[in-house]
Amino acid sequence: MRSFGQTTRGAPAGAAYLAESVFCTEIGEPACRRLAGAAHVETVPADKVLWHDDAPPSAVGIVVSGYLRFQRHSREGRRQILNLTVPGDLFGQESEGRNGYTLESATEATLCRFDRRVFDRLVTEDGMLRRALYRFNAGRLERLRWLTWTIGAMRPDERIAAFLLSARSYMPYRALPDGTGLISLAVARRDIADLLATSVETICRVFKALERDGLIRLLDPAHILFLDIDALAERAGLTDGEDPCAPGPVGPKPGLAHGPMTLINASCAGEPLVSVLPAWRGGRPD
Amino acid sequence: MRSFGQTTRGAPAGAAYLAESVFCTEIGEPACRRLAGAAHVETVPADKVLWHDDAPPSAVGIVVSGYLRFQRHSREGRRQILNLTVPGDLFGQESEGRNGYTLESATEATLCRFDRRVFDRLVTEDGMLRRALYRFNAGRLERLRWLTWTIGAMRPDERIAAFLLSARSYMPYRALPDGTGLISLAVARRDIADLLATSVETICRVFKALERDGLIRLLDPAHILFLDIDALAERAGLTDGEDPCAPGPVGPKPGLAHGPMTLINASCAGEPLVSVLPAWRGGRPD
DNA sequence: CGGATCGTTGAAGGTGATCAATAATCGTGG
DNA sequence: CCACGATTATTGATCACCTTCAACGATCCG
Numbered sequence: 001m002r003s004f005g006q007t008t009r010g011a012p013a014g015a016a017y018l019a020e021s022v023f024c025t026e027i028g029e030p031a032c033r034r035l036a037g038a039a040h041v042e043t044v045p046a047d048k049v050l051w052h053d054d055a056p057p058s059a060v061g062i063v064v065s066g067y068l069r070f071q072r073h074s075r076e077g078r079r080q081i082l083n084l085t086v087p088g089d090l091f092g093q094e095s096e097g098r099n100g101y102t103l104e105s106a107t108e109a110t111l112c113r114f115d116r117r118v119f120d121r122l123v124t125e126d127g128m129l130r131r132a133l134y135r136f137n138a139g140r141l142e143r144l145r146w147l148t149w150t151i152g153a154m155r156p157d158e159r160i161a162a163f164l165l166s167a168r169s170y171m172p173y174r175a176l177p178d179g180t181g182l183i184s185l186a187v188a189r190r191d192i193a194d195l196l197a198t199s200v201e202t203i204c205r206v207f208k209a210l211e212r213d214g215l216i217r218l219l220d221p222a223h224i225l226f227l228d229i230d231a232l233a234e235r236a237g238l239t240d241g242e243d244p245c246a247p248g249p250v251g252p253k254p255g256l257a258h259g260p261m262t263l264i265n266a267s268c269a270g271e272p273l274v275s276v277l278p279a280w281r282g283g284r285p286d
Numbered sequence: 287m288r289s290f291g292q293t294t295r296g297a298p299a300g301a302a303y304l305a306e307s308v309f310c311t312e313i314g315e316p317a318c319r320r321l322a323g324a325a326h327v328e329t330v331p332a333d334k335v336l337w338h339d340d341a342p343p344s345a346v347g348i349v350v351s352g353y354l355r356f357q358r359h360s361r362e363g364r365r366q367i368l369n370l371t372v373p374g375d376l377f378g379q380e381s382e383g384r385n386g387y388t389l390e391s392a393t394e395a396t397l398c399r400f401d402r403r404v405f406d407r408l409v410t411e412d413g414m415l416r417r418a419l420y421r422f423n424a425g426r427l428e429r430l431r432w433l434t435w436t437i438g439a440m441r442p443d444e445r446i447a448a449f450l451l452s453a454r455s456y457m458p459y460r461a462l463p464d465g466t467g468l469i470s471l472a473v474a475r476r477d478i479a480d481l482l483a484t485s486v487e488t489i490c491r492v493f494k495a496l497e498r499d500g501l502i503r504l505l506d507p508a509h510i511l512f513l514d515i516d517a518l519a520e521r522a523g524l525t526d527g528e529d530p531c532a533p534g535p536v537g538p539k540p541g542l543a544h545g546p547m548t549l550i551n552a553s554c555a556g557e558p559l560v561s562v563l564p565a566w567r568g569g570r571p572d
Numbered sequence: 573c574g575g576a577t578c579g580t581t582g583a584a585g586g587t588g589a590t591c592a593a594t595a596a597t598c599g600t601g602g
Numbered sequence: 603c604c605a606c607g608a609t610t611a612t613t614g615a616t617c618a619c620c621t622t623c624a625a626c627g628a629t630c631c632g
Binding site for chain 3: 603604605606607608609610611612613614615616617618619620621622623624625626627628629630631632
Binding site: 072074075076078079080082099101130134137138140141144145146147148149151152153154197237 | 358360362365366368385387423426430431432433434435437438439440483523
């Protein structure tokens, strides 16, 4: 199932993926049909560079599954992730600036790419597509505001709690009947750290602290059971229960617009959860 | 000259301001003329709330002079400024999210406001205006990326040095023939601190440290003389001399599009600079 | 002149990054 | 199947940095 290390290509079969995506319903029937002709599906391994600042942004498309990181490096090796591109998101439009940005895959990812010329021409012709792009950019801006706010005004432990809560809307998450919830952290610690402007060690420690206090339970490095979501929100600094925005899907219905994403297959009732979890095989949540 | 504490209104006289603004050349002749009819100029004192999240965003317009802060407060009193709206910028479009954002004047500011209904109608009708709005949003996003990167990956002293350099393009700045430069910090320490996610004390100390090292000279709290711009860039973490983006004007020619902004009236040659500086009368750079 | 705000300076203390070591897991190859 | 190296997650200890608290001086406004 995992075709690591090499890139699989699928030609216009991408139409199938496209048809059921939120993006397609956003841009309307005609644009979707014309785009489907110029689409092809591609699966890239983790940590693959999609483009950096000098390479022209030949890539436009939507993420079918997996996660991309839009980031910037400093000469001293420091890194800041500015956007986590999640399934359903559009990518390739970020290339406005000529700064040292890089777009990489954070996990193995399946992408539905469009030919850029076709895409650009369609943008000039189709008003509905333009409006959708406008909304996407507005969503990007709002997500970045959330991130900036979180990094600038929150302590690391608050950031991490807030991130966990927000991740419910764009990472495999299953609310269980007893009020708890099971989440699958799709990206590595390092990426979470560089997104939240902290260190992997701090993330570990905060996770353990949250577990000590009975807010979460660490099943394995990639799976966390939320035991007390309200207390978690308390930790995150928001007295109101719900997170406002956070790096989630940018579509019109954030939190619902998952697109093709496999949910965790967990038992429903009081059954021991660990037993139904796939052994953590590094290959991240399936 | 300073009508502090009360708000002065000027009716359609705003057309004059509008005509010479970058914004107007951006949106084209016809849109500009129609907008001028619905424009009126208003001068607000510092620290005036233009809107917060519950109040409908009745305000749309461009900043003629002065600075606005787009910010978010936490319950514990922490604040993060997410955008510094500078002369020439469009404001009032940020209101997408329903989060706890606030738009306030950071200094006394002169605004050219548009009737929102006229503006919205014009947006639906005029494609050139729409394209200009798109560019403005793209610029906003790029500026926020710079801020997020700076806060997340830089140390406080690096942030402050980078901020000083970037401020050259959107605050009163005068390059002097001998290679130095004189800048007028238009906003208070507190605002700089909350923009860069640090404290006013740290800003003071870093300023003093930069002065000790001969990079700058503190003339008075609002005026700084840049003595060694290259070394300043070095401190800012960028080995390349120039700052890439930073919170500057969002127009097509960042750094040049000052619009109506008074420059520092300083002597040109080796004359003592302090003598020509207006005594710092709290009222910020005129 | 008195109150308020802002900027500057000093001291202290906590916090989180950094370094270092161990454990666990995966991929490879035998 | 097992050994091996590489990568990642975890845990511990140390320390520098920066925030916080406090006090003072300067300026503005009444």
